[in-house]
Amino acid sequence: MDRVRNKVVIVTGGAKGIGRSACHLLAREGARVAVVDMDPAGEAVAAEIRAGGGEAWFWPLNTLNEADVARVFAEAAHRFGGIDALVNNAGIAGVNKPTHELSEAEWDAVMDVNVKGVFFCTKHAIPYLRTAGGGSIINLSSIYGLIGAPDNPPYHASKGAVRLMTKTDAMLYAGDHIRVNSIHPGYIWTPMVEAVAAQDPEGIDHFKAAISQLHPLGVLGEPDDIGWAIVYLVSDEAKFLTGSELVIDGGYTAR
Numbered sequence: 001m002d003r004v005r006n007k008v009v010i011v012t013g014g015a016k017g018i019g020r021s022a023c024h025l026l027a028r029e030g031a032r033v034a035v036v037d038m039d040p041a042g043e044a045v046a047a048e049i050r051a052g053g054g055e056a057w058f059w060p061l062n063t064l065n066e067a068d069v070a071r072v073f074a075e076a077a078h079r080f081g082g083i084d085a086l087v088n089n090a091g092i093a094g095v096n097k098p099t100h101e102l103s104e105a106e107w108d109a110v111m112d113v114n115v116k117g118v119f120f121c122t123k124h125a126i127p128y129l130r131t132a133g134g135g136s137i138i139n140l141s142s143i144y145g146l147i148g149a150p151d152n153p154p155y156h157a158s159k160g161a162v163r164l165m166t167k168t169d170a171m172l173y174a175g176d177h178i179r180v181n182s183i184h185p186g187y188i189w190t191p192m193v194e195a196v197a198a199q200d201p202e203g204i205d206h207f208k209a210a211i212s213q214l215h216p217l218g219v220l221g222e223p224d225d226i227g228w229a230i231v232y233l234v235s236d237e238a239k240f241l242t243g244s245e246l247v248i249d250g251g252y253t254a255r
Helices: 017-028 042-051 066-080 104-131 153-172 191-197 204-212 223-234
Strands: 008-012 032-037 055-060 085-088 135-140 178-185 245-248
Touching: 008 017, 008 066, 008 104, 017 032, 017 042, 017 055, 017 223, 032 042, 032 066, 042 055, 055 066, 066 104, 085 104, 085 223, 104 135, 104 153, 104 178, 135 153, 135 223, 153 178, 178 223, 191 204, 223 245
Parallel strands: 008 032, 008 085, 032 055, 085 135, 135 178, 178 245
Antiparallel strands: none
């Protein structure tokens, strides 16, 4: 119950999937959580945490609006007394087309959310983490930030960018005792993956079975599989870990 006691953590994309899991597990371990999302369902996540005796508040936010990012982070720091960690989880899958069929707008939509959003949030978290004497930034990348696949070029490019942004910032801010690490999930059964599965002409069950077999463990991951990793990286248990890639993929990339 005390792994992250009293740490103030901002979680982007906190309304559902991995973000929702992270918010609940962080609060269970004693963190004060800023649930941040464009989706108003984030209000329910914060309310659930408070109903369970935790401390959380919801801020609606589009991470592509830098002025709003600065405002929300300032409000969260004022409400909770500072910021100790940031989880850059907000992201989109975008359209699945080969490179030569993509429009500029389709490419930019994914790169804006998955890369620029991480940039804005990191930029505006750093001053608060410096004031706190250090902290942790966790960037959600993907197995496709490590390996390639013949689909979804903008998504894969964006997650590769997040991987290298993580390593750069880990070195830039190590002297400030700010740790920056990336998480690389395999297929996790979240609303985003479920939306992809719904496009399978043979049905969701067929998609789940086929994708499960890509992982040597033979199953898809669950949001809590990533949520607990986020708790670890926020906690002082990970005090000697920075610039690292935490791969949680059921063995997908071990092949």
